[in-house]
Each structure stands twice: as C-alpha cells, then as structure tokens.
Amino acid sequence: MNKRLSLLFLIQVLYLQLSAQVQVKQLLTEGLKDPQSIDNAHPRFSWKLSTEQKNTLQSAYEITVMDGKKTTWTSGKVSSDETLHVPYEGAALSPGKQYSWKVKVWDNHGHTATSTEAAYFRMGITAWKAKWIEPGYQEAASNRPCPIFKTSFHPGKKIASAIAYITSHGLYEAQINGKKVGNGFLTPGFTSYNKRLQYQVYDVTNLLQPGDNNIEVTVASGWYRGTIGWGTDKYGKTLGILYQMEVTYTDGSSETVISDGNWKSGTGKITYSEIYNGEWQDNRITTTNWSGVKVLDIPLTNLVASVTPPVTKHEVFSNIKRIKTPAGEDVIDFGQNLSGFVHFKASGNAGDSIILEHGEILDKKGNFYNANLRTAAATDIFVLSGKGEEYFEPHFTFHGFRYVRVKTKAKLTNIEAVATYSDVPATGIFECSNPMINQLQHNIQWSQVDNFVDIPTDCPQRDERLGWTGDAQAFVQTATFNRNVNTFFTKWLRDLAADQLQNGSVPYVIPNVLGNDAAGSAGWGDAATVVPWTMYEVYSDKRLLENQYPSMKAWVDFIQLNSPKNMWATGSHFGDWLSYKSENRSADTYTYITTQCYYALSTQLVINAARVLGKQEDVDKYTALLKKIKDAFCAEYVTPNGRIMSNTQTSYVLALAFDMLPEHIRPMAAKHLADDIASYNNHLTTGFLGTYLLSNTLTRFGYTDVAYKLLLQDTYPSWLYPVKMGATTIWERWDGMKTDSTFQTIEMNSFNHYAYGAIGDWMYKNVAGINMDSASTGFKKIVIRPRLGGGLTYAKAGYESGYGKIGVDWKIKDGGTFVMDVEIPANTTAVIYVPGKEGKQEVGSGKYHYEAVISKN
Structure with missing residues (x-):
C-alpha cells in the first residue's frame, strides 16, 4: 500500500510539474497558418503560450528563421512580453522561397519552451514568366460555356517539389491529372481587379506523376464579367488565366511550366455559370473541339498575394425534409438558411434534366417563394448522360437558400446542402438560459458566415451580394467575437483604399461596381475609419492601421471640404436606413444629424490612429477640428435640457455614443432615450446606424435594465420577433415577414442580412461580461x-x-x-x-x- 501511495504521489508531482511548464502553440505568420505566399518584406510572427500555472507572463522570446537547415535570421533573446505581430528584421527574403521559423520563450516563473513544430511561410513571387492567355475560339454572345485551358507536362527527372501560382480573369478551378488543385472555392476571390488581382499558391508535388501530366484550368465569369451590381462586364469581357508552376528536381535543377501559346482552349460540360443565376452542366458533353489560345502582353503590376483564407466548404446538411407544397411542387427543406449549393447523385435517361431553384422561405400558404431574389435566377440545371449513377455539384456559383424547388423525372439520392464561406477561424461561443436568445446567437453567427464570402456582403441570395460599407462598419465589432476576421478585413480594406475616390470619398460598396457616383454616404464611408481602428483594437494590428491611415485621413478631409461652417449638411445619404415606420408614427432621424455625428466619429478615430502612429501634428489638427464639429452640432441640434432634434432613439444614441454632448447634458439625453423606448412599449425603432450602438449606449449610461427589455422583446420591431417567426438567420428588415405571414416589399427584403445581428457585441460584453480594457489592445x-x-x-x-x-x-x-x-x-x-x-x-x-x-x- 505504501508503494502504491508513493507511486501515486510521484505521478501527482510529475503532473503538477508538467502542467506548470509553459508551451508554445499556434504559430502564425501574418495571421495565417503556414501561408503559401506573403508579399510583406518583413512578415510578422505570432504565437500563444499555454500553461496551467497561474499568473504566467512571457518575459522574453527568441525567433529563429530558417532557409532549409540554414539560419536566415535570429532575433536573439529579446526581453519582451509581446507575442502578436512581431516583425522579421533580418536580411531581404528571396521571392518564391519557403522559410520555416520557430520561437523560444521564457516566462516569469523561470520556465523556457521552444515550439515543437516549425511554422512555414513562402514569400510571394516577383519574377513572372507566364503570360495571360484567353480562349482562341469565338465565344457566344450570351449563355457562354465556361472556357477550359489545358496543357501537358512531362518531367524528365524525379520531382522534389512543384509549386503552382494561379490567377484568372473570372473564377478558376484547376486540376492536375483529374484532381482538384487546393480546396478553395470562387478563387481568386473578389477584389478591385484592375487595381488588385490576387493569385493563389499551391504545393502540387503530390499531384504530379512520372510520365505525362495533364493540367486543366476551367474559368467562369464570377464577379469579373457578366451581371454584377445591376450592370454587366464590370472589369472585362473576356476570361483568361495566368499559370506558372515551378518544378524542382531532386538533382537541384528546375523547370517552369507557364501559360503561353502552347496551351489549348475549349469548352466542356459546364455550359453556363454566373454568380446570380446559377450553373448549368450537361454530362452528355464529354469531348470538345480544342482551339489554340490568344497570348496577351498584359502588365502584371496589379498582382498581389492572397492575404486571407479562401472560401471553402464547411457544414453539410443531409437531414432533409421533403415537402409537397399546396401548389403540388416538390420542395426540399434543409432546415437552415445558408450560403452555398446543393450536391447530389442522380440516375435516369440521357437528356433528363434536374432543375434546382433556390429560395429562403415559404409563403403564407406553404408554397415555394423566391420573389425577393428579384432578377437573380439562382437556378442550377443538370442534364444526365444516362450512364449509371452520376454526381453533380456546381463549381462557380453560390446561393442563399433554405428551400430548393426540384423539377425532374430523374431519381435523386444523397442530396445535401453544403455551406461555403471564407475559411476564417471560429473564435466565439455564447449561450444562456433563454432558448430564444440562443437561437438569436445562432442566427447572428450564420448570417455572418453566409455573408463572409470573400468579402463582407449584404446578402447571399438576390441580385446584389455586394460589399456594402455601412453594413460592415455596423457589424464589425460583433464579427470579431464570432470569427478571427483580421486577415479577412485586411484584404477588404486594401480594396477600399484602392477604390476610394481621388477626393477621398468612399464608395457605397467595396469593390466598387456601382460607379463613382455611388459614394460619400455618412455611416457607410465611415467604414474607412471604423474597420481599421477595430482591427487595431481587437487584434493589435498596428501595421494595418498604418497602411490604412492615408485612407482614414482622406475620408475625413473629404467631409471637411463638404462641411461649410463645420456642418456636414450636404450630399446624398442613406441615413438611419430601415428605421421603424408605422401608419401612425415614424422614427425617422434627420439625415444631417447622422452625418454630423459620423463626421465626429471618423475625426476622433483619425486622432486615435495618429496618436498610435506618433503623428502629433495630425493629433493637434484634428483635435481642434473635432471641437468645432461638436460645437456646431450642439448649436444646431441640441437644447439646453438635452433634447435633440428629431427626438428619435437613433438621434440620442449617436449623440451619446460619439460623445457629441457636453458631459452635464449627457444624463438628460440618456433619460430622453430611455423615455422614448418606453413610449414604444419597450421596443426599439432604430435602423442600420442606430441599432448596433443602442444597447451598449444604454448600458454605458446606466440603463442596462432597458437594454435587457429590448433584447427580450419578441414582438415587432425586435431582435426576437424574427426568431419567434422561425428565422434561422438575421433579417434585413424588422418585419421581413409580417405577423400575418405576408412579406415586405420584394424590392428589398432579404432574410439573411447580418447588420441587425450587431446586438451580439452587447451579449458577449454584458451578458457574458467579456470586455477588453480600453487602455490595451488585442485583449492583453x-x-x-x-x-x-x-x-x-x-x-x-x-x-x-x-x-x-x-x-x-x-x-x-x-x-x-x-x-x-x-x-x-x-x-x-x-x-x-x-x-x-x-x-x-x-x-x-x-x-x-x-x-x-x-x-x-
């Protein structure tokens, strides 16, 4: 017995010693795990410490970067507790080369640890040898089949490694020997193509084989051409690819396979594919007449490495419910409104077609409804070859749907819905004792991922799916709780800066496919300041803030130029979009109250950024401007007892949230806000600009009880009303479906719109209580x-x-x-x-x- 007790004691001591040891985990380069391509000359490294010993702090670190077995750079032992975005400070790194790195840390308890596995990164390519190629055949004027580009490669030696660099005008999917290259979907992604076109990098070593290797790249219109944003061919009329594969042999020699005049072009079974309208495939088409290609001498100056994970497949919904509607139609209910597509197996006769139409909701009678998709057909059509069981899946489109109307004589099996969205890591979970609030959280998270499809879209279903800036700035704080969106917004902000007009005005949507006249709205253009500052606060990303600072300043300077006597009362604005209205009462907020408040907010954020970046001259300049902005606001819109013109919830929320009022007036204004909520029987009346600030503002000024009343309200307008009506995502309108189960206007009625889901920020911060000290960044x-x-x-x-x-x-x-x-x-x-x-x-x-x-x- 004594020996057994001694052994148990020894095990316990060893366990305590091991649990006290510090470990180094989750090594990231530029916020990514082992990225295949980085443009930054000085990439930044991040890591996490893991230990069960309390009060552990890092006291020092040492980073070592390796080129194979050779040390490229070591930081030496640096006395610092920093673990986020630590920059490389060695000699210039070679383009296209892969490096590894590891880190050793010391903690305040005298323990040391070194990362057990090396992390990797590859530098971006600069020496492009490939040429742009386009189809050599004459494309049809409409209903254009997807071009296929092909070549073959025969290695003469044993391959050590092969790295492929690919991009396209349009969307591409590459295959080597019939196997898909990478797991990305909708590559190369949506950017302001003429200014910034991403390329992706793949290690394709394992896809190559001795002898002949067949390389094919299929391309579709995507966002590049076709109908996008109520217009066509925004970036070009002809699709094409740029392909470069660097092959290294075991003897140290190398060879490069490039897109050039040796490639062939043709078409295959994908006879049509568009973002809004869907994809058509005809399995009877097995061969094509191959033509040559057109080789173009196009400058490659707009090429950039991808900085965020691609869109990939995620949840699969197989527990379907088959419905025969009152109209006698066959409909499948997947139980969740999602962004993605349906795949299945089918068997039937040659020429049998399978038509899938996508919709978010059933109408009052229980029939399939898709009128709110407007002109988006959202229809996939598949034609059978008749050769046994066949598999179908679209490649270059996505849909927002819960329900699918099926028209076919064929037999369908293994029907599943696949959610597709940007592969950014999940970071937040939230639950509580109220099931309806838990469903609300579910809906928030699903609307986020459904609309984070390479860019932050407004909705995934209708003829829009654009990067609306107002939606993004309103939701970004909540987004950071649910997902790690640092790299996601890094990419989008670079396009914002690229598409920002010469006068500093910010387009309504990014990338800007609506034209230069669609720009300059308060609360929308302020994404230029709100999103970068949020990225800095949440992720301690100072470099992003520094890169976006010129854009931030340009936006505020644009407003100043359009604000005589420090009052922004010019221009066209969306205002408090979709605020409450009824036959008897309206909660419209005077538009120029919203403009002046956002003028102040963006000016304050420029001051904040200038202070972080050590730009004291700008701090002084914009601080003086901010005082004038607030003084002008109070003189024009505020009474001595805290009444604000419009007397709406949003007018009080903006004035309080952005510190527009003298301190002695703020309690009075907060009381007016609470009284207004009470006058609506504890309902909110705010739109896009007021809602995301409402609850946090109430809590800040001592009205958390009112915030809870709003959260728990389940009649229109409220967060829980859609939940009560069966929503699985956040609605665009408070009453997208009315109490009698009829719908709002088809012109604008999305059932998957994340903006009002910004209440999630308040739930994490106040119900759960997770906050960051305002004196720190990154949750330090x-x-x-x-x-x-x-x-x-x-x-x-x-x-x-x-x-x-x-x-x-x-x-x-x-x-x-x-x-x-x-x-x-x-x-x-x-x-x-x-x-x-x-x-x-x-x-x-x-x-x-x-x-x-x-x-x-």
Missing part, C-alpha cells in the same frame, strides 16, 4: 464584468483571443447564490467584477471560481 488586458438581468439564470461564453481562450461561465443557483468560473489566458491580466461583491479583483492568467449572494433579478 481583460475586463470580466457580467451584468445580470432579463431573468437569465446562466450564461456561458468563450472567446479565442490572440493570447488564448477567455472564458466565462456563470449561473444563479436557487436561493440567489451567484457562481462564476473565469478563464484568463497566459500572458494577459484581468480585472474581474463579481455581481454581489463590491470592488474588483485584479488577477493574472489562470482559472478562477467565484461565489456571491445576490438578489434574484
């Missing part, structure tokens, strides 16, 4: 402060920050005892407020348990 300093209310008896949330998981799990036991478990990641500190206890507790990393007696809410 954390504030845990749950605010009880709404009859909730528990909440559980987790957020995977750049340092690790922040977790909160609280509940109220019978008798009024509050219990909370908190997890703080290594290399951070936290301030914790426990309901029922006065004061606060300052802690380091670790897991903590708290109990307190409270009065049940």
Whole structure:
C-alpha cells in the first residue's frame, strides 16, 4: 500500500510539474497558418503560450528563421512580453522561397519552451514568366460555356517539389491529372481587379506523376464579367488565366511550366455559370473541339498575394425534409438558411434534366417563394448522360437558400446542402438560459458566415451580394467575437483604399461596381475609419492601421471640404436606413444629424490612429477640428435640457455614443432615450446606424435594465420577433415577414442580412461580461464584468483571443447564490467584477471560481 501511495504521489508531482511548464502553440505568420505566399518584406510572427500555472507572463522570446537547415535570421533573446505581430528584421527574403521559423520563450516563473513544430511561410513571387492567355475560339454572345485551358507536362527527372501560382480573369478551378488543385472555392476571390488581382499558391508535388501530366484550368465569369451590381462586364469581357508552376528536381535543377501559346482552349460540360443565376452542366458533353489560345502582353503590376483564407466548404446538411407544397411542387427543406449549393447523385435517361431553384422561405400558404431574389435566377440545371449513377455539384456559383424547388423525372439520392464561406477561424461561443436568445446567437453567427464570402456582403441570395460599407462598419465589432476576421478585413480594406475616390470619398460598396457616383454616404464611408481602428483594437494590428491611415485621413478631409461652417449638411445619404415606420408614427432621424455625428466619429478615430502612429501634428489638427464639429452640432441640434432634434432613439444614441454632448447634458439625453423606448412599449425603432450602438449606449449610461427589455422583446420591431417567426438567420428588415405571414416589399427584403445581428457585441460584453480594457489592445488586458438581468439564470461564453481562450461561465443557483468560473489566458491580466461583491479583483492568467449572494433579478 505504501508503494502504491508513493507511486501515486510521484505521478501527482510529475503532473503538477508538467502542467506548470509553459508551451508554445499556434504559430502564425501574418495571421495565417503556414501561408503559401506573403508579399510583406518583413512578415510578422505570432504565437500563444499555454500553461496551467497561474499568473504566467512571457518575459522574453527568441525567433529563429530558417532557409532549409540554414539560419536566415535570429532575433536573439529579446526581453519582451509581446507575442502578436512581431516583425522579421533580418536580411531581404528571396521571392518564391519557403522559410520555416520557430520561437523560444521564457516566462516569469523561470520556465523556457521552444515550439515543437516549425511554422512555414513562402514569400510571394516577383519574377513572372507566364503570360495571360484567353480562349482562341469565338465565344457566344450570351449563355457562354465556361472556357477550359489545358496543357501537358512531362518531367524528365524525379520531382522534389512543384509549386503552382494561379490567377484568372473570372473564377478558376484547376486540376492536375483529374484532381482538384487546393480546396478553395470562387478563387481568386473578389477584389478591385484592375487595381488588385490576387493569385493563389499551391504545393502540387503530390499531384504530379512520372510520365505525362495533364493540367486543366476551367474559368467562369464570377464577379469579373457578366451581371454584377445591376450592370454587366464590370472589369472585362473576356476570361483568361495566368499559370506558372515551378518544378524542382531532386538533382537541384528546375523547370517552369507557364501559360503561353502552347496551351489549348475549349469548352466542356459546364455550359453556363454566373454568380446570380446559377450553373448549368450537361454530362452528355464529354469531348470538345480544342482551339489554340490568344497570348496577351498584359502588365502584371496589379498582382498581389492572397492575404486571407479562401472560401471553402464547411457544414453539410443531409437531414432533409421533403415537402409537397399546396401548389403540388416538390420542395426540399434543409432546415437552415445558408450560403452555398446543393450536391447530389442522380440516375435516369440521357437528356433528363434536374432543375434546382433556390429560395429562403415559404409563403403564407406553404408554397415555394423566391420573389425577393428579384432578377437573380439562382437556378442550377443538370442534364444526365444516362450512364449509371452520376454526381453533380456546381463549381462557380453560390446561393442563399433554405428551400430548393426540384423539377425532374430523374431519381435523386444523397442530396445535401453544403455551406461555403471564407475559411476564417471560429473564435466565439455564447449561450444562456433563454432558448430564444440562443437561437438569436445562432442566427447572428450564420448570417455572418453566409455573408463572409470573400468579402463582407449584404446578402447571399438576390441580385446584389455586394460589399456594402455601412453594413460592415455596423457589424464589425460583433464579427470579431464570432470569427478571427483580421486577415479577412485586411484584404477588404486594401480594396477600399484602392477604390476610394481621388477626393477621398468612399464608395457605397467595396469593390466598387456601382460607379463613382455611388459614394460619400455618412455611416457607410465611415467604414474607412471604423474597420481599421477595430482591427487595431481587437487584434493589435498596428501595421494595418498604418497602411490604412492615408485612407482614414482622406475620408475625413473629404467631409471637411463638404462641411461649410463645420456642418456636414450636404450630399446624398442613406441615413438611419430601415428605421421603424408605422401608419401612425415614424422614427425617422434627420439625415444631417447622422452625418454630423459620423463626421465626429471618423475625426476622433483619425486622432486615435495618429496618436498610435506618433503623428502629433495630425493629433493637434484634428483635435481642434473635432471641437468645432461638436460645437456646431450642439448649436444646431441640441437644447439646453438635452433634447435633440428629431427626438428619435437613433438621434440620442449617436449623440451619446460619439460623445457629441457636453458631459452635464449627457444624463438628460440618456433619460430622453430611455423615455422614448418606453413610449414604444419597450421596443426599439432604430435602423442600420442606430441599432448596433443602442444597447451598449444604454448600458454605458446606466440603463442596462432597458437594454435587457429590448433584447427580450419578441414582438415587432425586435431582435426576437424574427426568431419567434422561425428565422434561422438575421433579417434585413424588422418585419421581413409580417405577423400575418405576408412579406415586405420584394424590392428589398432579404432574410439573411447580418447588420441587425450587431446586438451580439452587447451579449458577449454584458451578458457574458467579456470586455477588453480600453487602455490595451488585442485583449492583453481583460475586463470580466457580467451584468445580470432579463431573468437569465446562466450564461456561458468563450472567446479565442490572440493570447488564448477567455472564458466565462456563470449561473444563479436557487436561493440567489451567484457562481462564476473565469478563464484568463497566459500572458494577459484581468480585472474581474463579481455581481454581489463590491470592488474588483485584479488577477493574472489562470482559472478562477467565484461565489456571491445576490438578489434574484
């Protein structure tokens, strides 16, 4: 027995020693795991510490970058607790070359650790040998089949490695020996193509074989040409590819396969494919008449490496419900409104067609409904070859749908819906004791991923799917909780800066496919300041802030030039888009109240950025301007007792959230806001510009109880009304479906629009209590402060920050005892407020348990 106890004791001691050891995990380069191409000459490295020992901080690090087995650069031991975006500071890195790196860390307990696995990155290519090629045949004027480009490659030696660099005018899918290259979908993505065209890089070594290798690249219109944003051929009329494959042999020699005049072009079974209208495939087509190609001498100056993960396949919905509608139609219900496509197997006679029409909702009678898609056909058509069981899946389109109307005589099996969206990591979870709020959180997260399809779109279903700036800036804070969107918005912001007009005005949509007249709206153009600043705050991404700073300034300078006497009261604006209206009452906010408030917000954010970047002259300049903006606002729109012209919830929210009012007036204005909410029987009346700020503003000024009343309201207009009506995503309108189950106008009625889902930010910060100290960035300093209310008896949330998981799990036991478990990641500190206890507790990393007696809410 004594030996057994001694052994158990020894095991326990060893366990405690091992758990106290620090580990280094999740090595990222430019925010990505092992990226295949980086344009930055000084790539940045990030890592996380993992340990069960409390109060652990990094005291020093040493980064080593390797070229094979040769050390390219070492930072030496650097006394620092920094683990985010640490820059490479060695000699110039070679284009196209792959490097590895590792990091050794020291902590404040005397422990050391080195990353057990090396991380990799490859530098972007600069020496392009490939040429743009286009089809050598005459394309049809309409209903154009997808071009296919092909060549063959015969290696004369044993291959050590093969790296392919690919981009296209249009969307491409490449194959080598019949196998798909990479797992990306809708590549090369949506950018302002004439200014910034992404290329992707693939390690294709394992796809090559001795002897002949067949290379094919199929291209579709995508966003490049065809109908996009109520116009056609925005970037060009002819599709093409640029392909370069660098092959290295085991003897050290190399060979390059490029797109040139030796390629062939033709068409195949994809007879039509467009973003809005869907894809047609005809399996009877097995051969084509191959033509040559046109070789173009096009400058390659707009080529850039991809900086964010591609769109990929994610959740698969196979538990379908087959419906025979009152109209006698065959409809499939996948149970979730999603962005993606349907794939299946089918058998039948040659020439049998399978027609799939996509829609988000059933009408009042239970019939298939897709009128809200406007001109988007959203129809996939597949034709059978008649040769046994056949598999179908679209390649170059996506749909927003829950329901699919099926027209066919063929037999369909294995029918599944596949969600496709940008492959950015999930970071947040949230749940509580109210099932309807949990469904709301579900809807928020799904509307986010459904609309994060390479760009932040407004909706995934109708003839739009554009990068509306107002939606993005309103939702970006919530987006950061649910997903790591640092690289996602890095890409989009580069296009924003590229498409920003010469006078500094920002287009309504990015990339700008609506033209230069569609620009300059308050609350929309402010994405130029709001999104970069949010990326800096949440991810501590100073380089992004520095890169976007000229764009931020240009936007504010544009406003200033259009603001005589410091009042922005000119131009066309969306205002508080889709705010509440009824036959008896309207909550319209005077447009130029919104413009002036956003003028102040963007000016403040430029001041913030200038201070971070050490631009004191700009700090002084814009600080003086900001005072004039706020003084002009108060003189024009505010009474001495805190009444604001329009007297709407949004007018008070914007004035309070953006600190437009003198401090002694703010409590009065907050009271007017709360009174207005009460006058609507505890309903919100805000639109796109007011909603995302409403609840946080109420909490800031002591009205958390009112915020909870709004959250729990389940009649129109409210967040839970769509939930009660069966929504699985966030609606564009508060009453997209009316109480009698009829619909809002078909001109604008999306059932998958993330903007109003911005309430998620308040839920993470106040229901769960996960906050960041305003004096820090990247959640280096954390504030845990749950605010009880709404009859909730528990909440559980987790957020995977750049340092690790922040977790909160609280509940109220019978008798009024509050219990909370908190997890703080290594290399951070936290301030914790426990309901029922006065004061606060300052802690380091670790897991903590708290109990307190409270009065049940």
